[in-house]
């Protein structure tokens with residue numbers, strides 16, 4: 001029999017049972033009878049487990065390797081044996097009570113106590129009681145050290161041990177489950193615990209443990225046992241206990257709590273394993289124990305999740321939005337601030353022209369007396385700067401007249417040059433005058449493609465509309481769709497209506513229609529854009545002549561102003577362009593464009609000296625306000641490098 005029990009209880013407790021048998025050897029005969037009576041009860045209880053186990057049989061397959069399965073039959077025998085030990089008090093009563101009694105005895109005879117525990121709470125007792133048994137069994141002492149907190153994980157294994165029949169099945173299963181994860185623990189433990197605590201132990205375990213806590217366990221390894229118990233109990237009342245219970249559960253509990261109620265149905269569904277635990281464990285009402293455990297885990301629960309809300313102060317960073325707003329404001333500020341004065345912009349625009357010119361002048365007059373050679377060198381420098389022969393001679397003559405044979409510095413030379421250039425430009429530097437007796441005053445803008453006609457029209461329209469004049473625009477460059485669209489954009493910017501036609505339409509016809517519409521609209525000014533296809537000089541000239549002729553039908557004096565845009569970067573070729581358009585279209589005024597960033601700004605002086613046409617504006621950029629009235633003195637000083 002002893003050997004048989006050993007086989008049955010592969011775990012430490014079983015061995016202990018054998019020893020008890022030895023001690024109780026004398027009693028066997030009497031107890032057998034009683035045992036028979038008891039067997040039915042136990043069997044009745046057992047069958048439930050078996051039923052439960054049957055569903056768990058699914059799990060069994062994993063366990064099959066265990067040998068205990070074949071032993072189930074002998075299991076019956078061991079049951080009676082423990083009873084004999086118990087006989088003293090209540091044989092019929094559940095072994096749990098006799099077990100408890102032995103506890104007091106343990107002081108004298110710890111062995112009897114152990115056997116009692118084994119039958120009752122084989123699962124839990126195996127873990128916790130083990131330390132108590134330590135005195136008797138050498139194996140137990142090993143557990144005693146185990147009870148130490150580190151073994152907390154191990155306690156789960158003991159859960160498997162409890163039920164003999166189940167031992168094989170749960171043992172393997174349970175061990176892994178606890179190790180796996182706390183979340184899985186509840187489900188895995190539930191079946192296991194149920195099997196362990198279910199029958200006799202269920203009712204006894206909770207009280208028994210309580211007593212232990214106060215007496216034994218509290219001193220030695222209560223925490224591990226408690227947790228184990230809690231885990232075992234958890235299954236009993238998974239509904240609420242789990243959520244409140246284990247520290248492990250706490251992490252999940254939040255989830256478990258809500259879900260438990262809802263999941264309650266789901267839990268059983270997943271596997272028959274869960275169902276059994278729910279039945280028995282619930283009555284077991286290990287809840288009290290769980291409540292005890294709960295406090296411990298609670299400290300654990302608050303851990304990380306709650307602190308998260310604390311970071312909410314981050315939202316306090318609302319200040320970030322303010323910073324963003326400030327940035328936006330800052331971005332707005334810089335735009336207007338950098339705006340330079342007109343003269344500064346013109347000076348900067350002519351910087352390249354000025355630097356080249358003044359640098360060359362300095363090279364000629366560094367520590368040299370003014371003589372014919374130096375005068376010739378200066379003349380060459382001025383000509384290369386596009387000022388023109390006429391202006392160059394004016395400068396050299398003026399310099400020679402006052403400084404010939406004397407030491408001359410480049411500064412003196414530049415000053416004389418500025419004065420002479422101004423003299424050349426002053427006659428042409430005239431403001432644009434509009435005769436509003438004409439309704440509208442018609443401005444025809446001509447020039448070679450790309451010289452800045454359309455851009456200049458837009459800039460001028462802006463000035464006029466800003467001055468309160470009503471302006472109408474006519475897209476007379478019917479050969480380029482882009483030119484039409486560009487003019488429309490300017491019209492939108494300046495709120496000036498734009499008259500346009502299909503691509504390739506007759507430019508003269510468009511000009512005529514626009515003139516009529518401007519009259520009808522009572523516009524103060526009509527600005528007509530034109531094509532500048534200089535490569536086909538004949539057609540271009542014919543078209544321009546036609547436009548002028550057509551406009552004259554509506555007003556003999558129209559067009560009242562013919563502006564030609566001259567690209568300063570063109571250099572000497574600009575002189576020829578002005579010659580052509582002056583003869584064909586009757587240009588009576590100039591707008592020098594692109595003076596910004598060119599080293600050939602001197603051409604303006606040459607054009608002015610040769611054609612003596614009014615220069616109304618100069619363009620020093622692509623922006624709407626980069627068109628300024630021409631100032632002879634400013635231009636002269638700027639290009640001469642004289643502040």
Ligand SMILES: Nc1nc2c(ncn2[C@@H]2O[C@H](COP(=O)(O)OP(=O)(O)OP(=O)(O)O)[C@@H](O)[C@H]2O)c(=O)[nH]1
Nearest residue numbers: 449450451452453454455483593594619620621622
């Ligand atoms: N830097 C600078 N660019 C300018 C100036 N005036 C015009 N531009 C640029 O020169 C280019 C040609 O200008 P447009 O107004 O299209 O010249 P356009 O004579 O009408 O040309 P077409 O439409 O082909 O006849 C555009 O990129 C303008 O932005 C200026 O004074 N300075």
